[in-house]
Amino acid sequence: MKQPAFGSETMVVSPHYLASAAGARILEQGGNAFDAAVAVSACLAVVYPHMTGIGGDSFWLTYHQDDGTVRGYNASGRAGYEATPDRYAGLASIPRRGVGSAVTVPGMVDGWHAVHSRYGKLAWGEVLAPAIQYAEKGFPMTQDQFANTAQYAHVLAATPETAAIYLPGGSPMQPNERFRQPAMARTLRRIATHGRDEFYKGDTAAGIASFLSKHGGLLTADDLADHEGEWVEPIHGSYRGHTLYQMPPNSQGFTGIMALQMLENFDFSAIEHGSYDYYQLCIEAVKLSFRDRDAYLTDPAFASIPLERLLSKSYAASLSGLIRLDRAASMDTQPAGSDTAYAAVVDREGNAVSFIQSLYFEFGSGVVAGDTGILLQNRGSFFSLDPEHVNRLQPGKRTFHTLMPAMACVDGKPSILYGTQGGEGQPQTQTAIFTRMADYGMDPQQAITEPRWIWGRTWGELTQELKVEARVGDDILSKLADAGHMVRKAAPFDGIMGHACAIRRDANGFLQGGVDPRSDGGAFGW
Template structure:
C-alpha cells in the first residue's frame, strides 16, 4: 500500500536533512549523541541489556565492581562474539576510600604439558589460530572472584542471577552481534560442540531472534553456588579436561586447578598535566603511554584535528612504540621487561628524534635497552570506578566448545611466537602477550576518567587518540569516541611478523581527500578498511558538579546509562 504525504516542500526538506549528524544543534558534527549525565551511578557497556543489568545491581546497593561482574556475565551470554568465561580479564579499579588505583591481571597460562616441539611435530611453523593448540587457561572467573573479594558488596549469586535468567528465558540478538556471530560460524562452526551451543536449526541467530543458552545458565549457577572452585576444580574443569584430550589438546584439569590471578600496580605517564594509567605487560597498555610521551613533544592542538601533519606525527609515533611492543612486551615472570625505561620521558625524547616530519618511515627498529573483545566501565554512588576488559580473542575464540557448558575456550595462546630467544617465545606455563587493555586517568591524585577501546592491536592507538581528542582538541567524552579515527597496521608484532615498507594507514570516514593526498605525498600507503576501528566506552567524574558523564560510541551496539 502506497503512502502519500502532502507536506510543504520546506517541511519535507527539514525531515530529510535534520536527522543527519552535521545538523546537530550542539556538539561536533560527528558526535552521535550527547553525553549521558547522572549523579548516583553510571554504566557503559557494549550491549544495552548488560548496561541495564549493571544499573539494576547498582540500584540494589551493589558496588561498581559488583555491577561490572554482573555486566560481564551478561555480556558472555548476549555478546559471545567478543567475550565469555572461556577467556581472560584485566581490570583497573579506583578505590574511593583508599584514593588509589589497583590493577588485576586475570590472564591464564599455557598448558604445562604442551611443549614447543609439539608444534613442529604437527607441522606448524607458528601457533595456529583455532583448534586445541592455542587454548590457554581461562582467567575470567578467577578474576571475578578476586575483584569481588576486595570490592564486592552483594553475594555472587545475586550478581549472576540476571544472566542466568536471560540464558534460560532467552534474549533478542542485536544487529552487530548477529553479524559477527555469522562470521564466527564460518570459521569455527565445524568444531565439536559449537553447533549444539550456538546454532539454532543449524544456523546462527539473526537480528531480533530470541536466543537461549541453557548450558551457560547451568554453568553460571554452579559458579554462583560453588564459587571459583566450581569452575577450576569441579565438574566444569573435568568436562574441559576430557573434551580437550578428545580434541588432541593439552589444557588439563591440573592447569585449571593451579590457576590464580595476580594483583599488579598500574603504571602511568603524565600527558599535559593528566596521569594516564595502564597495566604493565604481558599486556600492551604501555604502548599508549609511549605514543603519548612522543606526541607531548609536539604542538598537537596547533596542528589541528584530522590534519595531515597530525596524522603523520601520530602514525610515526605509533610505529616507534609498536617496535618496542614487538620486542619487549611479554610475561614478566619469564623476562625482565624494562617498563620504567620504556615509558620514561627521556626515552621518548630519544625516540622522537627518529621522526621525519616530511617522510613516512619504511622501517624502524626497537630501542636498545641499556640497564573482537568487550570493554565496560562502571561507577557507583560512593565514587568507586572500575575499568574492565575481557575477551576470548579472535571473536568467539578457539572453537573448542566443551559439551553442555555454554561457552568457548579462548585462543589467546596464538599470540606466542615460536621464534627462538624472543621475549614472547612459547613456553609451558607462560602467559602470552595480550592485546586487551583497560585504562584510567587521574589528575592530582583524583579520578578523572575510566575508559577503554576494544579491538586487538588497535587499542593502544585508540587510547592515545581518545586522550589527544579530549586534552588537545577539546572534545567532550562522547565526541572523543565518535571522532573519526586513525589506524596504522603492519608493524612488527610480538608473534614475530615484520613490518613491510612502513605498513599502511587507514582513515575512518570523515577525513578530507586533501589530507589523504598529503599523506601519500609523505610516503604513507593508504588502505580502506571497514569495522577495524574499535569500540569505546567511558565514564568521567566531574568533581566540581559532582556528576558522572558516560559515553558509548556508535561503532558497537552499546549503551551508557546512569541514575
Template sequence: MRNFHLAGRSTVHAQNGMVATSHPLAALTAIEVLRAGGTAADAAVAACALLGVIEPQSTGIGGDCFALIQPRGEGKIVSYNGSGRAPMAATPQWYLERDLHAIPLTSAHAVSIPGAVDAWVTILRDHGKLGLDTLLQPAIKAAEEGYVVAPRIAFDWKNYFEKLKNGINTQRYLLPGGRPAVAGDVIHQPELGNTLRAIARHGRDAFYTGAIAEDMVETLRGIGGLHTLDDFAAHTTETTAPIGTLYEDHDVWQCPPNGPGITMLVMLNILSRFDLTKFPAMSVERFHLEAEAARVAYMMREQYVADPAHIDVDVPRFLSKAFADEHGDKIRLDRMLDLPTVAPPMHPSTVYISVVDKDRNACSFINSIAQAFGSAIVSNKTGILLQNRACGFRVQVGHPNCIAPGKRPLHTIIPSLVTKGGRAVMPFGVMGGQYQPVGQTHVLTNMLDYGCDVQEAIDMPRGLHYEGLYQLEDGVPPAIVEGLKKLGHKTTRVVPPLGGGQAIWIDWDKGTLIGGSDPRKDGCALGY
C-alpha cells in the same frame, strides 16, 4: 558542543552512578546493581557476565580479564591481571618437533587457561558487596530464557559464519538452524545457563575443578590439547600496582605487562613532544604523528614485552623521557620513518566496561575471548566458548614472547584510568584487538588536546597503522587519505569499524558524572 541538527549522541549526565557498556541490557543490568547498593566492581562483573551470553563473539567465561580500580576515586589504584597461562606441557620444542611454527588459531593449542572467573572472584573479594550468586542471575536468565540478538552482534555473527561452521561444537551451540543469528533472533543457551548456575552456587572452584573443568579438559585433549586438570586448578589472578605516565597534566594508568598498556603510554610520551594543537583534530599531520608514534611503540612492544614472570621487561626504560626523545627526534612531518613492518600474531576482539558508583569507586574493566568467537571450540557439555589467547605466543625460541609452560601470552586488552592530582577523572577503554593502544591515545588526545567531550572523543573517525597498512574508517575525509599517501603511507579502508569505546568523566566540582559509549557497538552509557 554537539550540533543538534546532525546525527549523533549526547553525553549522559548523572549524580549517583554511571556505567558505559557495549550493549544496552548490560548497561541496564549494571545500573540495577548500583541502585541495589552494589559497588562499581559488582556492577562491572554483573554486566560482563551478561555480555558473555549476549555478546558471545567478544567475551565470556572462557576468556580473560584485566581491571583497574581506584576505591572512592582517590588513593591507591589496584591492577588486576586475570590472564590465563599456557599448559605446563606446552614447551616450544613440542611444537617445533611437530613442525608448528605458529599456534593455529582454531586449535586446542590456541586455548590458554581462561582467567576471567578467578579474576571476577578476586575483584569482588576486594571491592564488592554482592556475591556471584546474585551477580550472575541476569546472565543465567538470558542464557536459559533467551536473549534478542543486537545489530552489531549479528554483523559479527555473519562475518564469522565459516569459522563457526568449522568449529568444535559451534554448530550445535552457536549456529541455530544452521545459520548465523540475525538481528531480532532469540537465542537460548541452556547448557551455558547451567554452567553459570554452578559458578553462582559454588564460586571459582566450580569452574577450575570438578565436572566443568573435567569437561573442558576432555574437550581439549580430545582434539590434541595438552591441558590437564592441574593446569586449571593452579590458575591464579595477579594483583599489582599500575604503570603510568603524565600527559597534559593528567596521569594515565595501565596494567603492567604481560598487558600491553605500556604501548599506549609510550605513544603518549612520544606525542607529548609535539604540540598537537598546532594541527586540527582531523588533519593529515595529526593522523601522521599518531601513526608514527604507534609504529615505534608497537615495534618496542613486539620486541621486548612479555610475561615478566619469565622475562625481564625494562618498564622504566621504555617509559623514560630519554626513550621518547630518542624516537621522537626521528619523526618528520614530511615523510614516514623507515621502520620494519610489525606483524603481531593475532588481532582479537573484546568488551570494555566503565563504571563509577555513588561513592566514586572507579572501575575500568575489560574481558575478552581474544579473536571473534575465540577458538571456535565450545566445551562438550558446558556451553563454554573457549578463548584463543594462546595464539598471542610466538613459537620462536629466544623471543621474549615464546610459548613456555605456565607462561602468559603478550595480551591485547587494556583498561585505562586517568587521574589528576591523585583523583580519578576518567576510567575508559577502547576495544578492538591490536587497535586498543592507538584507540585510547586517539580518544584521550581528542579530549585533552582538542577539547572534545567524552562522546565527541569516542565518535571521531579513526585509523590504525597495522602490518604496513594505514587502515582508515569511512569517516576519514578523502583529503586526509590523499595527504597520508603523499607522506608514504599505504592506506586502505577498514571493513568493520575500528573497535568501540566507553568512558566516564568525573566532575568533582559539580559532583556529577558524564558518560559516553561508542556508536560502533550496540551499547550506551546510563546513569541515575
C-alpha cells in the same frame, strides 16, 4: 552528533546495552562499582559471545575511595604444563583455531572472584543473576552478532558443540531472534552456587578437561586447578596534568603511556584537530611504541622488560624527535586479534573500575568445551615457536597480551576511564580519544564518535595498511598516502576501528559517558 550520557553520581558504559543495563540494575540494588563491573563482565560474556566469554581472559584497574589507590588485577591465563614447542613439531606456528589453539587457562572467572571478594558488597549470586537470566531466557540477536556469526560460520561449524549453539539448523539466527544459551546458563548457575572453584576445580573444570583430553588438547585438570591470577601495581606515566595508569606486562599497556608521552612534546594548541598533522603525529607515535612492544613484551616472569626506560620522559622526548611530519616510518608488527569488550563503572561513593576482556579472535578458538557452553580462547596461539623469540611458548607462561584498560587521575582521583575493543587498535584508539578529551576539550561521546584510524596488520591480513574512515576526507587521505602510508579508505563508522567506551568527570563534577556508535553499547548515568 549524539550527546554523552550524564550522571551526577554514577555511570556505567559498555559495548552492549544489556550489559550496561545490568550494571545499572546492580547499582540500584545497593551494589557498588565492583559488584556492577563483575555483573557487566558476566553479562558481556553472554550477550557479546563473538567478542568475549568466560573461556577467556580479563584485566582490571580498580580505584576504591577508601584506599585512594589505583590497583590492577591480572586475570590472564598461563600456558598449560604440557604446552611445549615439541607438541607442535612440524608446524611453523601454533594453530589459530581449533583445539590446538586452546593453549592457555581461561582467567575470567578468577578475575570476577578477585574483584568481588575484595571489594564487592552484594552476594556473589546476586551479581551473576543478570548474566544467568540473559543466558537462560535469551536476548535479541544484534546485527553485530549476526554479522560476525555469518562471517565466521565456517569456524563455528568445525566443532559440533559450537555449531549446535551458534548455527542452529546449520545457519546463523537472524537479527532480533531470541538467542538462548541453556548450557551456559547451567554453567553460570553452578559458578553462582559453588563459587570460583567450580570453574577451576569442580564439575565445570572436569567437563573442560575431559573434552580437551578426548580431542587432543593440551590443557589438563591440573592446569585449571593450579591457576591463580594476581593483584599487581599498575604502571604509570603522565600527560598534561593527568596521571596515566595502565596494566603492566604481560599487557601492552605501556604502549598507551609511551605514545601520549611522546605527543606531550608537541603543541596541540597549534594543531587543528582532524588535520593531517594531528593524524600523522598520533599514528607515528603509536608506531614507535609498537617497535619496543614487539621487542620486549612477554610474561615478565620469563624475561626482563626495561619499563623504567620505556616509560621515562627523556626516552619519550628522544622518540618524539624521530617523528617526521612529512614521512611515514617503515615498520612491521606481529598480527593481533580483534575481539574484545571494554567497559567501565563509577559509583556514587567515587569507586571506579576500568576493565577489558577477550577471547582473542572473534569466537576465540571456535571450540565449545563439551556441554559446558564455554567457548575457549585462542590467546595462546600468539606464542611463538621460535626458540629465540621473547614471546616463545613455555609451560606456565603468560603470552603477550593486547588487553589494556586505562584510567587517568587528576589530583589522585579518577578523571577519565577509557578503553576499546580491537587488538592492535587499542593503543591507537586510546590515543585518539584521550587527546581529543585532554587537548581539544571534547566530551567522551564526541571523542569516540570522531573519525578513527587503525595502522598495522590485523590477524587475517598479510600486508601493512593504514585504514582510515572515509569521514576524514580525501584531502587528508591523499596527504597521508603522499607521506608513504599504505592508505585504505574505510567505511564511515567501520567496525574494524573497534568498540570504545569512556567515562569522564567534567569541570562541574558531573560524570559524562560515551559509547561507540560502531557497537551495540549503552551508557547509563544518574
